[in-house]
Amino acid sequence: MTGTARSPVQREISRILAVFWKDITIEWRARANFNAVAFLAGLILLLFGFALGPDPEALRSAAAGVIWLTVLFSGVLSFNRSYEQELENGALDTLLLYPGDRRSLFVGKLLANLAFVLAVEAVMIPAAAILYDLPLLRAAPALALIVMLGTLGFVTLGTFYAAMASRVRAREVLLPLLLFPMLIPILLGAVEATAAALGGNVMGGMGGWVRLLVVFDVIFMTVSFLAFEHVIGE
């Protein structure tokens, strides 16, 4: 830290990066966790395949919904852990004692969770493309944008609600109960845009849903950023 010469904004950015880098390092050193979640995502894809039946046409038309539900069900497991590891040995209290804006903690954790979920998706979506016979290469540019926007909204709310849910009894059920109803606008937008992208309908329904995703992301990021101060403190 070369403290004095830097502006407050620079200091917050370096705090954000420090939290981000700390979480990523922990994740990287315990890769077993990523492997487990990625394989769980693959397993969920298989389970949906069994539930929907082997008809390729039916699988393809359900693929967009299946992909996003898989993201939700596998991603939700990572949010509580993001705080649980801080609660051991009272690390969270120490983090909160550091000077500066506590919302930097939120942004840093958000970015780390975003990296984690995007990494899971980077494995899961190609697997889905194989299992469900999807035109992944043709849809790739549009899909990348949709996945990024959908995941950003998902991770923002997930990081926000996990700050509370990870610190109460029954956290396993409370987080999805609080989080999933909040995700319905994002889920609708992401599924519809993905379906349009996979169906090659780039100019049609997709644009509207992508714009809607941007609006949802901005609203939820702003509100959870503002409210985080009230949620994290003692």
Add this chain to the structure above:
Amino acid sequence: MGIVTSAPVVYLTGVALAAVGLVLVRRQAGVRTWGIITILFFVFAQAAAVLTSPPDRDMGDLQKILYVHVPTAWMSLLGFAIIFVASLLYLWRRNERYDRIALATAEAGVVFTALSLLQGMIWGKPTWGVAWTWDARLTSQAINLVMYVGYLSLRAFTDEEERRARWSAAVGILGFLNANIVYMSVRWWRTLHQVQSTPETMSPEYVVGLRLNAFAFLYLLLWFVAHRYYTGRMEREAEAQVEERALAGGPAHV
């Protein structure tokens, strides 16, 4: 019924009575009085609505559920708005009164939301032939129910009082915003899927009963919330007494 059917009369009387209610429930002793007024007005409004409205051309007497169903759904949505305002006020003022209002409203709101869903299905089965369609209002009301339950679960699982108030305020604020966004996005989702919506064209003989009952249910909501508010306050006082006694070395239970 001539005088009752005029809209300004209904509105003025309704708002005036609501003001009376707000004054009465400021003191715990007034809640019972307000409850009696509410029940009397409720019976009057229901009777007036059912007796004055002719059977609907398509729905027949099934139309009467309108006077229960629509106000119930309105109160469930109003509940979200009250929680939103109370949550903002709590985070701003840090007065636990606002937290108690939010809790009381959520408990009344979850009842109104569940009832509105049930009534919707009772009405939908003979009208649409199915108890459930993915209609925007119906679907978002189901999500609202889950959000109310999630809000109350968070409260139930969080023990420390001040933290519970702060957290549920944050969840209440996001929940209200989300309730609006969900409704808009589900409606858009349905429109894109080309399902015709049912236009709300209503002839005047039905509107009067609806207005009356909107006020009747508003009074009911106010009564429930006030009742729960004071119960919450008494719970808090009892807890404080137990704490005090325990600190003084007496028995830890009441």
